[in-house]
Amino acid sequence: MNVRILLLALLPLLLTACAGQDKRILGGDNQVELRNMQSRTFETNDQNRVVRTVIATMQDLSFVISNADAELGTVSGMKLDGYNMKMTVTVRQKSENQMLVRANAQYNLKAIEDPAVYQDFFTALEKAMFLTANAVE
Amino acid sequence: MSKPICLALMALALLFASGAGAAKPTFELSTSTLEDRQQQTRLYETEDEVALLSAGIAVLQDMGYNIVTTEKDVGLITASKNVSAKSGKQIAAAIFVAVVTGVDIATDKEQQINVSLVTNRSQLREGYLARVTFQRIVWNDRGRVSRAETIQTPELYEEFFDKLSKSVFLEANKI
Numbered sequence: 001m002n003v004r005i006l007l008l009a010l011l012p013l014l015l016t017a018c019a020g021q022d023k024r025i026l027g028g029d030n031q032v033e034l035r036n037m038q039s040r041t042f043e044t045n046d047q048n049r050v051v052r053t054v055i056a057t058m059q060d061l062s063f064v065i066s067n068a069d070a071e072l073g074t075v076s077g078m079k080l081d082g083y084n085m086k087m088t089v090t091v092r093q094k095s096e097n098q099m100l101v102r103a104n105a106q107y108n109l110k111a112i113e114d115p116a117v118y119q120d121f122f123t124a125l126e127k128a129m130f131l132t133a134n135a136v137e
Numbered sequence: 138m139s140k141p142i143c144l145a146l147m148a149l150a151l152l153f154a155s156g157a158g159a160a161k162p163t164f165e166l167s168t169s170t171l172e173d174r175q176q177q178t179r180l181y182e183t184e185d186e187v188a189l190l191s192a193g194i195a196v197l198q199d200m201g202y203n204i205v206t207t208e209k210d211v212g213l214i215t216a217s218k219n220v221s222a223k224s225g226k227q228i229a230a231a232i233f234v235a236v237v238t239g240v241d242i243a244t245d246k247e248q249q250i251n252v253s254l255v256t257n258r259s260q261l262r263e264g265y266l267a268r269v270t271f272q273r274i275v276w277n278d279r280g281r282v283s284r285a286e287t288i289q290t291p292e293l294y295e296e297f298f299d300k301l302s303k304s305v306f307l308e309a310n311k312i
Contacts, residue, residue, distance in 0.1 A: 070210030
């Protein structure tokens with residue numbers, strides 16, 4: 001009897017655990033919201049320049065770049081500072097004179113879903129683009 | 138409420154409070170950004186970015202790194218190596234602690250060093266800028282990560298750029 005009660009009590013826990021595992025693998029249901037907070041457009045048609053500026057910005061933010069692809073416009077890097085932060089940034093043409101930059105990052109074992117954090121990254125990227133455009137080093 | 142429960146709750150409250158104060162993810166530029174950039178960057182008076190990257194690959198090979206990825210169109214080389222992290226000082230301290238207190242403390246055993254070298258045309262002067270960054274993950278003798286950090290020792294960057302300068306010269310002269 002006691003075993004049956006115990007199993008019944010554990011059942012909801014096991015069910016939510018399974019749902020939790022799926023969410024960990026597939027992510028949440030907030031695709032649109034995520035894309036919005038992780039993306040910005042820049043008025044330029046020079047993809048290579050934007051990729052190089054993304055790399056420079058990530059280095060400024062203490063990331064060590066682990067991979068980049070000029071043609072696909074992807075840059076990945078890792079920051080270690082007592083924690084492990086991983087980030088991938090993609091740069092692709094949105095229109096004739098616009099580049100879409102999207103960043104997604106992970107802090108230790110969790111995806112970063114705080115818009116303020118991404119805003120900080122794009123602020124740093126804007127500054128770097130400004131530096132490049134105005135030849136300041 | 139009994140005293141032990143009260144104490145346990147207080148301890149839990151303290152634990153949560155300290156958790157709330159833990160480092161939060163941030164992409165804000167720090168005040169040391171410019172200083173770090175200067176330490177990690179050198180100008181090379183060359184118009185040949187690919188030759189500079191080749192010299193970078195050669196110097197990383199000299200230093201025993203395995204090249205992980207290269208992308209010349211954005212001026213990137215990444216490399217890594219695993220080396221010992223054993224420190225005589227740390228082992229001596231562990232022996233001292235073990236003898237005095239009987240406690241066996243962990244010591245560093247192995248580390249993985251990751252490095253990225255990025256080149257960019259200088260906006261102010263003729264030539265290309267090379268920026269290098271090193272980071273490491275250290276595991277202790279219990280197999281746990283004991284440290285994960287960006288390496289910021291100025292001497293290390295100085296020495297790397299000395300070697301890169303030599304490598305640029307050697308490559309230019311096909312040595």
